[in-house]
Structures are given as structure tokens and as C-alpha cells.
Amino acid sequence: MIRATGLAKRFGRRDVLTGLDVAARAGHVTALIGANGAGKTTLIKILLGLTRSDSGTISVDGRPLDGSPGYRAIIGYMPQIARFPAHASGRDLLGILTTLRGAATPADLSLVEAFGLAEQFERPLGVLSGGTRQKVNAVLAFAFQPRLLILDEPTAGLDPLACRVLKDRILAERAVGTTVLITSHVLPELEELADDALCLDAGRAAWQGPVDQLKLQTASTSLERAVAGMLRRTPEVLAR
């Protein structure tokens, strides 16, 4: 579904991506793991066309990204906790996105009900709590039958109940063949959801493959230990 080769990006004097080769399988959940500054956000931004790579290629669903916006019709994107316009309601934002996308089918709002958000969805975002805004954020990402979900720290700020609702929804999406790319700093949570792991370090892919295999290779019982073990085994990566 996603394939990147030799992706490089430099911001000023800082090399953020240094020849990144990654792939994410269609219909699977891929966990994007890495320390702060490893390049996770930059990879997502290049994937969304927000940022352009200096060199290398990236393709979504077999189509190389060339600056035309059409490919984004299949993407549902949930950014990290965002401050959206304070006076607009979730319903207003949904209207904006519906128009921009020229969506033919009515938006799927089942998450509004699942979150118990019916009342807050009509109220200005400025008066909602951070967690509630994050729920609105999730509703928007899942609303347009995406075939590729890009979720950046989706559970940050959510209460345990809402977390459960969101994770169940992600698993349901996976069951119908949606590809999911997800980042989180909570590794046990990723372990519950992810089929594959994609570990970035200093702008390169340090390790990628099925989560089970990662655990086997590092003789670990959990993803958290496996990632720690993997990083320990590559001291030159840590040294950078």
C-alpha cells in the first residue's frame, strides 16, 4: 500500500530522513515506532503531501506521489492533538471536509454515537475539553470510508473508555481490509493493534517486519521489550 525508497529530507542543516526504505502492507496495521526526532512525523507529512522529500520516491496504492492531490481521497488522517478553529463545531468541520472532498456518499458518523458525542459534536470546539476534541478528530478521520488510515498518536488524551472504542474501530477497519499506519508512544497499545512494526532511527528504517518476528528475534515477550532489545543490539544506531 505504501512504498518508499531512498527517501531523504533535510530541514536547514538537520537531516531528518536519510535514505529511508519502507513498505506497509495493504490490509494490515503497521506501527510506526521511533524516538522523538527519528523522522516519524516527517514521513507522515511526506505521505500526505504536506512536505516534499528532497530525493527518493514514495507511492501510495501503486501511484507515485507527484504533487497531484487525487490520491488523498482514500486517506483518513488523524493528526496529533490539534487546535482547530475555536468557533467552529465538529459538524462545521465535517461540512468543510465533505465539500473539499466532494464526497458523494454521506459521511459515516457511527463513531459519534460510539463515543457518546452527539451533543458535543454540535458545539464550538473552543468549549470542549482536549480529550473531546480528540474524539471529534477521530470522527473526522474515519468519516469518509478511508482505505488508508494515518493515525498520529490517536489515543493521546483519550479516556480509557474512548480508547477502547477507538481501538475496536481500528480493528474493525482492519477486518474489512483497510490499511492502517499508526504511531504511538504507548507500545503495549500498538502491540494489541499492529501486525507489522516499522522502527525508525535517525531517519532510517532500523527494523521492519511482523511484530511476532521481531519478538522472536529478540527473544522478547512483548513489543516494548523487543524494541528495547533491538535498539540495544544496534549500539551504532543509539550512538548517533
Added chain:
Amino acid sequence: MTTMLPVLRPMIRETLRSRWLLALVLGLVALGELLLRFGGGGPTTLVSLLDVALIVTPLAGLVVGTMQLHHGREMTELLLAQPVTRGRLFVVLYLGAALPLALALVIGLLAPFAWHGMLAGPGALRVLGLAATAGTLAFITTAIAFVIAMRVDDRVRALSVALVAWCITTILWDGLVLLVALLLGEHPIEVPLMLMLALNPVDVARVLLLLGSDAAALLGYTGAMLARLLGTATGRLALLATLALWILGPCLAARRVFQQKDF
């Protein structure tokens, strides 16, 4: 373009609901009312209002435009993640910021004249001209603000650049013009002064408005020269064309920066 209207509407509503815009309208209405009530309502009223409008409009356009784009950065990123071209999105963001500001200025400037019954009659054209020019300046300065906001990622630095740009266009530029006039006093200075005038949209707007009033005589030698050179129909047309170029240039620049930017 019509397909973007439903997107533009909530954007404009968002800007209209913010407090600074209301403060701007109320401030202009209060000032206009004061001037009309106690200033006698003569031509000096209009010149006083013109002075304020030419200082406040660039300030509002530059500072608020810069801050608004920085403040809405996350929203912009969400919109960019949708299947739309950046060109279309730029139109929405730009009009969403510039249109409400222009509207606020026009309403704030015209309202006092409206209920004093001065929007019909001999002086009406000048009042309407002032409002239209202020609205035009709102579009120009908002476009410049967009360029600043996208080129300078740090909020505080972007704000200071915007303030410096405001100082230059409203205060420093006139000092520079005066300096050049003094230094080149012995030589024919029409051409360099015309060029300097054209390089500052606020000056273009001021001259355009002053030419229409008796106050041009107050400007002394420069005013007399300007009246002679630009007071003709051709001169006014040239000023209008310069103002139009000032809308087009910054808009195209802002659009270009927007299309190439890494968010």
C-alpha cells in the same frame, strides 16, 4: 470557484466571530461619530478619518493576517491532507482572512456617515472612495501578511516582521521620501518621487484619496507637484492601476510561497 463557497463560508464566519474584528468596527464607528458630531462634518472630518484609516488598515491586515495564518496552522494541515490542490486551498484561506477584514473596514467607516445621512449628496463619493480604498488596502496587506507568515515559521518573529513592515509603510517610508526630496532638492525629482510613491501601497492610496479633496493644497510643494502630475484623469488611472498591481503582486507571491511550502 462556486464549489469552494460552502468551504469559504465557515472560514469567514470564524474570522467574523473573533473579538478584534468587532473592536475594529466599533472603534471606527466611534471615531467617525465623534468627528461628525464635534468636527463639523466638513472636509477636515474626512481627512482625519482618512489618516486613521491609512494607519489602522495596514496594521490590522499585516498583524492579524500573520497571526491568523500561524494560529490556524493545524487546521491548514488538516485541509492540505484532503484531496484538493494547494491553489484552491489558498483561495479559501486568503479570502477567509481578507474578506471579513475588508468588510469590517467598509462597515466601520461608512456606518456613521450612513446614519448622518451623508451617503447621498455631494460629499458621498469621497466617503465611498475612502471605504473602497481601505478595503483594497486590506486585501493588499493581508496578502503581504500571508507571505510573511509562511516565510517566517516562528510566531513571535513573524509578528515582529509584520510590525516592521507596518512601520515602514505607514511612517518610515514618508521620512525616506522627504529625505530624498531634500537631498535632491536642486534637481528635477518628479521621477524618483513617483517611483518611491508607487513602491508603497499605503502612499498610493493616500495620494489617490487626497487628490480628491481640498487637502491636497495643504501638502505644500510636493502636494502641488502631485496635484499637477497626478490630478489629471490619466494620473488617477495610473494610481488605480498601481493599486491593482499591488493586489496582484502580493497575492501571486503568497500563492507561490503557499504552493512550495513544507508544512
